[in-house]
Amino acid sequence: MLQVLTRRMLLKTAAVGAAAAAFSRRTAAQASPKVVVVGGGFGGATCARELKQKGLAVTLVEANAVYTACPFSNAVLAGLRPIEAQQLKLDAVEKGGIDIIQKKATGVDPQSRRIALEDGSSLDYDRLVLSPGVDIRFNALRGYDEAAATVMPHAWKAGEQTTLLRRQLEAMDDGGTFVMAAPANPFRCPPGPYERASLVAHYLKTHKPRSKLLILDAKDSFSKQRLFQAAWQDLYPGMIEWVSLSSGGKVIEVDAKAKTLVTDFGRHKGDVVNVIPPQRAGEIAQVAGVADRTGWCPIDPVTFESRLQPNIHVIGDASIAGGMPKSAFSANAQGKVCAAAVASLLRGEAPAEPKLINTCYSLVAPDYGISVAGVYTPRNGLLADVEGAGGTSPVNAPPSFRAQEAIYAEAWFQTITREVYG
Amino acid sequence: MSAAFAIMALTVPAMAQNVAPPGATACSGCHDPSTPGAVFPPLHGYPSGEIVAAMQDFRTGQRPATVMDRIAKGFTDEETQAIASWLSQQP
Numbered sequence: 001m002l003q004v005l006t007r008r009m010l011l012k013t014a015a016v017g018a019a020a021a022a023f024s025r026r027t028a029a030q031a032s033p034k035v036v037v038v039g040g041g042f043g044g045a046t047c048a049r050e051l052k053q054k055g056l057a058v059t060l061v062e063a064n065a066v067y068t069a070c071p072f073s074n075a076v077l078a079g080l081r082p083i084e085a086q087q088l089k090l091d092a093v094e095k096g097g098i099d100i101i102q103k104k105a106t107g108v109d110p111q112s113r114r115i116a117l118e119d120g121s122s123l124d125y126d127r128l129v130l131s132p133g134v135d136i137r138f139n140a141l142r143g144y145d146e147a148a149a150t151v152m153p154h155a156w157k158a159g160e161q162t163t164l165l166r167r168q169l170e171a172m173d174d175g176g177t178f179v180m181a182a183p184a185n186p187f188r189c190p191p192g193p194y195e196r197a198s199l200v201a202h203y204l205k206t207h208k209p210r211s212k213l214l215i216l217d218a219k220d221s222f223s224k225q226r227l228f229q230a231a232w233q234d235l236y237p238g239m240i241e242w243v244s245l246s247s248g249g250k251v252i253e254v255d256a257k258a259k260t261l262v263t264d265f266g267r268h269k270g271d272v273v274n275v276i277p278p279q280r281a282g283e284i285a286q287v288a289g290v291a292d293r294t295g296w297c298p299i300d301p302v303t304f305e306s307r308l309q310p311n312i313h314v315i316g317d318a319s320i321a322g323g324m325p326k327s328a329f330s331a332n333a334q335g336k337v338c339a340a341a342v343a344s345l346l347r348g349e350a351p352a353e354p355k356l357i358n359t360c361y362s363l364v365a366p367d368y369g370i371s372v373a374g375v376y377t378p379r380n381g382l383l384a385d386v387e388g389a390g391g392t393s394p395v396n397a398p399p400s401f402r403a404q405e406a407i408y409a410e411a412w413f414q415t416i417t418r419e420v421y422g
Numbered sequence: 423m424s425a426a427f428a429i430m431a432l433t434v435p436a437m438a439q440n441v442a443p444p445g446a447t448a449c450s451g452c453h454d455p456s457t458p459g460a461v462f463p464p465l466h467g468y469p470s471g472e473i474v475a476a477m478q479d480f481r482t483g484q485r486p487a488t489v490m491d492r493i494a495k496g497f498t499d500e501e502t503q504a505i506a507s508w509l510s511q512q513p
């Protein structure tokens with residue numbers, strides 16, 4: 001392929017060459033450069049497999065033996081799906097020749113390029129990829145600490161929290177109120193709270209039709225809002241009340257003992273209370289010094305390399321990916337692009353400008369799916385929406401269209417889990 | 423530095439001949455590459471011309487779609503061509 005070398009590219013190539021020279025001095029004795037990936041979720045496991053496919057030696061550090069996927073965990077909550085359907089293992093990834101270390105990474109030293117593990121052992125890397133997902137910012141919302149989360153689950157990391165909230169919902173009497181606190185942007189899975197409200201409403205309509213659902217929101221608008229609200233009117237009339245920021249929806253404090261959420265304007269007691277709290281990049285990103293004051297990680301949109309530390313790449317929910325939402329779809333797409341960039345950099349080549357896609361499907365009911373899509377490319381140092389592309393499903397569409405998108409939603413989950421864990 | 427590059431060249435395996443063009447790896451976010459009978463049509467080994475034609479028809483709206491219209495609009499003719507050619511060569 002013929003390419004005109006711009007001055008910027010030449011400079012970039014020179015910088016890469018210098019890094020490569022330094023690199024080979026340090027590790028000339030080594031058989032091949034070492035890439036370490038922390039986090040075996042949708043971003044990290046994807047990236048590890050792609051790196052391996054490119055012939056690189058990869059070590060994947062993942063704290064848990066079983067990964068519980070968040071996408072479709074709202075269906076688990078609504079009793080439409082067993083939690084087992086969410087549980088994935090790294091066996092196939094390991095069979096693919098990736099070294100898996102089931103430990104928590106506790107430290108990163110960017111200078112010596114070494115990470116520390118919970119048992120005191122350490123690993124050297126030439127390039128490090130972090131895909132640690134999110135951490136809940138406990139106490140950012142007054143009163144919402146780990147103890148409160150056992151009374152008012154967040155269920156924003158799938159697993160025990162999901163089944164706890166499910167049990168609470170099952171135990172609720174007909175005529176009860178489900179109250180949800182939704183966070184300000186940015187947070188993991190922007191349409192997630194509203195998909196959850198929809199599927200909880202589906203459960204209530206089917207089993208406890210006199211019940212109500214209240215969403216207290218720290219925002220004035222949300223993802224796929226018109227589609228969600230139109231569907232709520234159609235499917236669950238009078239059941240879901242959404243209180244926006246400017247109508248006083250922002251929760252400022254929680255009272256776990258009283259199962260009550262506090263706003264500037266009043267107190268809202270629920271029979272079941274779901275707090276989706278503020279979040280930030282997973283702790284290891286904070287420890288590595290790749291997160292900025294927002295708690296999230298600024299990155300180069302071509303390579304996903306941290307803007308704050310060299311040789312460390314950040315993908316998935318933890319990264320500041322411009323227009324790309326924090327989704328499993330994004331994390332998967334970013335994992336592939338990051339792997340290609342890391343391979344290029346280690347080869348001393350300039351990485352290509354990428355193009356990425358995201359699509360988030362949401363279920364409003366088991367046979368009613370909606371989606372939002374986007375295509376992204378680097379612009380002004382960020383991943384920006386390609387204009388004219390993307391957007392949501394049409395506002396006016398026949399039931400057959402919604403049913404088709406519900407089928408595609410499920411098929412998407414099958415494809416991605418097969419690609420990443422199968 | 424040239425010596426360093428020589429070492430690099432030895433230690434990092436050469437890239438597979440056909441490097442995925444921009445955007446190509448994102449298609450498998452939905453399209454299972456090769457499982458027959460998958461809900462999203464598998465695209466690996468799919469004739470390049472047919473992918474290009476489908477993408478054009480999705481973009482213009484000539485072909486009805488739930489989501490491909492929104493995705494196809496994000497790619498230029500050249501990009502679509504490169505993606506289609508790469509996909510058609512994948513096993």
Ligand SMILES: Cc1cc2nc3c(=O)[nH]c(=O)nc-3n(C[C@H](O)[C@H](O)[C@H](O)COP(=O)(O)OP(=O)(O)OC[C@H]3O[C@@H](n4cnc5c(N)ncnc54)[C@H](O)[C@@H]3O)c2cc1C
Pocket residue numbers: 038039040041042043044061062063064067069070071072073074103104105106131132133134155156157158188189192282283284315316317318326327328329330331359360361362
């Ligand atoms: C209710 C809900 C519904 C959702 N629905 C969808 C959907 O329909 N579609 C969609 O695309 N996305 C959806 N998402 C979002 C999706 O789950 C996330 O965007 C995605 O999981 C991000 O991937 P990640 O790799 O960044 O992080 P994660 O998937 O969270 O993976 C991080 C991994 O890193 C590990 N880890 C973290 N720190 C360390 C450490 N120090 N040492 C070792 N291991 C560590 C963790 O154990 C974890 O396995 C949903 C989310 C929620 C909460």
